Amino acid sequence: MKPAPFNYERPKTLDAVCDFLAKNSNSLILAGGQSLLPMLSMRLSRPSLLIDVAHVKGFEEIKKIGNTINIGPMVRQSVALESSVLKNHLPLLIKALPFVGHPPIRVRGTLGGSLVQADPSGEIPLVAVTLGAVFHIRDGNDNIEILARDFFLGPMLTAMPSSGCLYKISFPVSKYSKIGCGFHEIASRKSDYAFASTAVQIEQNENGKIETISLGIGGALDYPQVINISGYNEKKINLKLLKELISEALLNIDFVGDFHASASYRKRVTIKLASRSFSDALKEIGYI
Ligand SMILES: Cc1cc2nc3c(=O)[nH]c(=O)nc-3n(C[C@H](O)[C@H](O)[C@H](O)COP(=O)(O)OP(=O)(O)OC[C@H]3O[C@@H](n4cnc5c(N)ncnc54)[C@H](O)[C@@H]3O)c2cc1C
CATH class of the missing domain: 3.30.390.50 (CO dehydrogenase flavoprotein, C-terminal domain)
Structure with a gap:
């Protein structure tokens, strides 16, 4: 099957993403598309607007700031696997990532997409919960922080506001030797x-x-x-x-x-x- 018709936008800033989300109640964010595109093709989801966040500034960054590792939602799973920052500070994530699908899935699939998708078997959500990650979400003009442990509510069910955009995932760095x-x-x-x-x-x-x-x-x-x-x-x-x-x-x-x-x-x-x-x-x- 083919998806129902939809409009497509590719904004470059978080503000623009949030503008589109606020103005279109039937819009969805597109990240790596590995879960969303099959849903569209099966017509299980029929958004009127897809907002592709692949080009949003900062969404592909991995940075250590003080005792926190900040990861942009568009960091591909394959890129995360090769990151020296993550290898040094989040070895549990590095151990879990090879279990996510297979290489072609990880080349396109993103950390943010996997977290928002919230599959109960998802390896990335499990690591986020285990390590006490915090999700940073923008909803309109509001910035919200949700602890991973409070974000997942059920199978594919999360505390993400309907017009929210996950813009950063932060993991604490261990203080022990x-x-x-x-x-x-x-x-x-x-x-x-x-x-x-x-x-x-x-x-x-x-x-x-x-x-x-x-x-x-x-x-x-x-x-x-x-x-x-x-x-x-x-x-x-x-x-x-x-x-x-x-x-x-x-x-x-x-x-x-x-x-x-x-x-x-x-x-x-x-x-x-x-x-x-x-x-x-x-x-x-x-x-x-
Ligand atoms: C054959 C196959 C095998 C797989 N095996 C596994 C597996 O073993 N383990 C596993 O964990 N996953 C698996 N996956 C899923 C894969 O990891 C996907 O990459 C992931 O679930 C979704 O990431 P994505 O970047 O493709 O997101 P998309 O499919 O683009 O989006 C997923 C959802 O998240 C929303 N979204 C995305 N980004 C944001 C954002 N920044 N803010 C708000 N909402 C957002 C989208 O609107 C959509 O609802 C598999 C997929 C396939 C096709």
């Missing part, structure tokens, strides 16, 4: 959306003490979520203890069951994947 991370997922084929995925980052201070542990779960829930792991401060961490803490933390979480995989399978496999991710992270900091 060592970080270790791990990312694992399971899918029916390489490049398919995952049934379950886990992202872990562990931060260690200069005395070797583990200061923070972040575990994020994707694919197995309605939207990516951070799971609170407590009780690791009192004891020397090892994989057996972590597996117990993970199982405990997941006790009251509702896993998704569908024709791809049952809820009990997703829960079982999530515990395994989380253990592997922890194992990678602990090895990276030389803890095990």
